[in-house]
Amino acid sequence: MFLGLLAGCVRYESRPLQPVALERDFRARSLTDAGLRAFVVQNFTNPPMAWPPAEFDLKSLTLAALYFHPDLNAARAHIATMEAAEITAGARPNPSITLLPTWVGNTFPGETPWMFGASFDVPIETAGKRRKRIEQARLAAFSARAAYGEAAWMVRSRLRAALVEYFCAQRSLELFKSEAQVELGLTNLLSQRLQAGETSQFELTVAETEALNATIALRAAESRVADGRLAVTAALGAPGSALSGISPAWRGFDAPPEDASIDSMQTAGLVNRLDVQRSLADYAVADAGLRLEIAKQYPDVHLEPGYEFDQGEHKFSIGPSIAIPLFDRNQGPIAEAKARRDEAAAAFLSVQADAIQTVEKAATDYHYALAEWSEADRATDALQGRIEKATEAQVQLGATDRLTLFYTQLQRYAAMQARLASLRKVQDAIGALEDAIQHPLFDSVDWQSVTRKGTP
Numbered sequence: 292m293f294l295g296l297l298a299g300c301v302r303y304e305s306r307p308l309q310p311v312a313l314e315r316d317f318r319a320r321s322l323t324d325a326g327l328r329a330f331v332v333q334n335f336t337n338p339p340m341a342w343p344p345a346e347f348d349l350k351s352l353t354l355a356a357l358y359f360h361p362d363l364n365a366a367r368a369h370i371a372t373m374e375a376a377e378i379t380a381g382a383r384p385n386p387s388i389t390l391l392p393t394w395v396g397n398t399f400p401g402e403t404p405w406m407f408g409a410s411f412d413v414p415i416e417t418a419g420k421r422r423k424r425i426e427q428a429r430l431a432a433f434s435a436r437a438a439y440g441e442a443a444w445m446v447r448s449r450l451r452a453a454l455v456e457y458f459c460a461q462r463s464l465e466l467f468k469s470e471a472q473v474e475l476g477l478t479n480l481l482s483q484r485l486q487a488g489e490t491s492q493f494e495l496t497v498a499e500t501e502a503l504n505a506t507i508a509l510r511a512a513e514s515r516v517a518d519g520r521l522a523v524t525a526a527l528g529a530p531g532s533a534l535s536g537i538s539p540a541w542r543g544f545d546a547p548p549e550d551a552s553i554d555s556m557q558t559a560g561l562v563n564r565l566d567v568q569r570s571l572a573d574y575a576v577a578d579a580g581l582r583l584e585i586a587k588q589y590p591d592v593h594l595e596p597g598y599e600f601d602q603g604e605h606k607f608s609i610g611p612s613i614a615i616p617l618f619d620r621n622q623g624p625i626a627e628a629k630a631r632r633d634e635a636a637a638a639f640l641s642v643q644a645d646a647i648q649t650v651e652k653a654a655t656d657y658h659y660a661l662a663e664w665s666e667a668d669r670a671t672d673a674l675q676g677r678i679e680k681a682t683e684a685q686v687q688l689g690a691t692d693r694l695t696l697f698y699t700q701l702q703r704y705a706a707m708q709a710r711l712a713s714l715r716k717v718q719d720a721i722g723a724l725e726d727a728i729q730h731p732l733f734d735s736v737d738w739q740s741v742t743r744k745g746t747p
Contacts, residue, residue: 320529322347322355322537330358346540349454352527353447360446360528366439373432380428381421384414391599408599410608415594418586427579430572437569444565444729448722450526455718457519458544462711464512470704471509474502477697484694547661547717548732563730564646570639577635581628588621590614646727653727657720660713667713671706674699 328342331354344351357363391408478498484490524533590613597608725732 318530318532320359320533322529322533324358327355327358330354347537348540348542349451352450352454352523352539355529356446356450356527357443360526362442362446362528363439366435366442370432370435370439373428373435377425377428377432380424383421384416386411386413388412402602406599406601408597408601408606410595410597410610413594413596415592417591418589420583420586420591423579423583423586427576427583430576430579434569434572434576437565437572440565441569441729444726446526446528447731448726450523451722451725452719453519453522453526454539454541455715455722457516457523457539458541459711459715459718460512460515460519463708464509464516466704466707466711467505467509467512470701471502471505473697473700473704474498474505477694477701478502480694480697544718545714547664547714547721549661563728565729566642567639567646570635570642574632574635574639577628577632581625581632584621584624584628587624588616590616650724650727653720653724657717657724660716660720664710664713664717667706667710671703671710674703674706 323343331342347355389410389412391410393406393408395404395406478495481490481495481498485492485495520534521531523539524531527533593612595608595610595612597610599606599608721732
């Protein structure tokens with residue numbers, strides 16, 4: 292029987308890490324990966340009709356990040372550890388047996404010097420300790436799932452921020468290209484006028500300096516675009532080649548949504564914030580730990596039946612034993628558990644207060660960023676719709692020259708850069724507001740479902 296019990300034991304399996312193979316697998320990651328397709332279909336409601344989708348927007352790229360990013364692998368592994376701890380918590384203490392062969396040196400003639408005996412120990416837990424351990428482990432596993440949700444949101448947040456940087460860098464690059472062409476045209480025009488004696492060398496030198504600055508800014512913008520693509524792939528948890536041949540899309544990027552209500556955002560933040568849920572779970576774990584420590588002040592019972600064969604006589608004993616809580620009634624661990632619960636309660640109040648303040652500030656910042664964007668948008672439209680058109684008409688009528696048109700175009704591009712900077716503030720403010728409530732605001736993603744179904 293003993294050998295049979297040993298046969299049921301788990302055997303160790305070696306799983307050494309292979310850095311070279313892991314690097315090869317990482318570099319082979321692609322948005323067309325079959326495993327990614329299966330992950331999306333199996334884990335999320337209303338997945339794209341086909342994978343890869345027609346365009347990779349924030350939603351589809353978020354699904355890819357949830358599949359690839361190593362932070363989520365670590366979070367899933369932590370959940371598995373906590374779920375395994377539930378098995379540990381539910382384990383019942385094993386009985387034990389003690390064999391007591393005894394040799395007697397002063398036996399009478401004809402008597403065997405050997406006596407044989409055995410004693411058993413059957414522990415019985417009292418005060419519901421096992422049930423309380425299981426409950427504490429279950430709550431700890433829930434806290435780990437909430438922590439997974441937080442990790443998933445951080446992945447999504449970094450991805451969104453990287454996409455904002457990438458799209459702003461792209462639009463800035465387009466503006467710098469146009470501005471560099473205008474600066475070049477202005478420099479050529481002033482060079483011709485200098486040869487004709489219609490301008491000064493100083494004015495040409497200023498224009499050439501501005502053209503050089505525009506070229507430098509253009510090269511810097513090209514670098515920002517390249518860095519932005521790498522930042523997007525890093526946020527995905529994939530190599531730079533993952534976006535090869537793919538241009539991320541963002542419908543409505545240049546049209547930020549209307550202002551949001553502070554009150555509704557605050558309510559949503561308190562309901563949806565995963566750190567609030569995790570903090571509540573941590574408090575429940577601490578409370579369950581206190582209940583367990585209180586239960587431990589009641590001693591367990593040990594049934595200790597025994598048998599002894601002594602000189603032909605069969606001797607049986609039934610010896611239940613129980614610890615006498617005379618000197619220690621678990622006061623120390625109970626006091627520690629109470630302190631941990633108080634600490635968890637204080638932590639929750641801190642997280643909750645921070646959530647309220649963060650949501651209020653984010654909503655306020657978004658309100659003012661949107662107002663700044665609207666003003667910059669109107670100013671740019673005014674320059675493009677009135678000044679430049681009027682200047683072009685004057686050029687056609689001969690009332691002014693192309694030099695004025697060049698300067699007007701440069702003013703327009705400067706206004707467009709200012710509008711783009713305001714748009715960046717709006718998008719950053721939206722990201723901050725979403726981070727404050729840890730939930731997407733302006734798309735159809737059921738984030739609670741995503742974080743729940745993304746766990747193993």
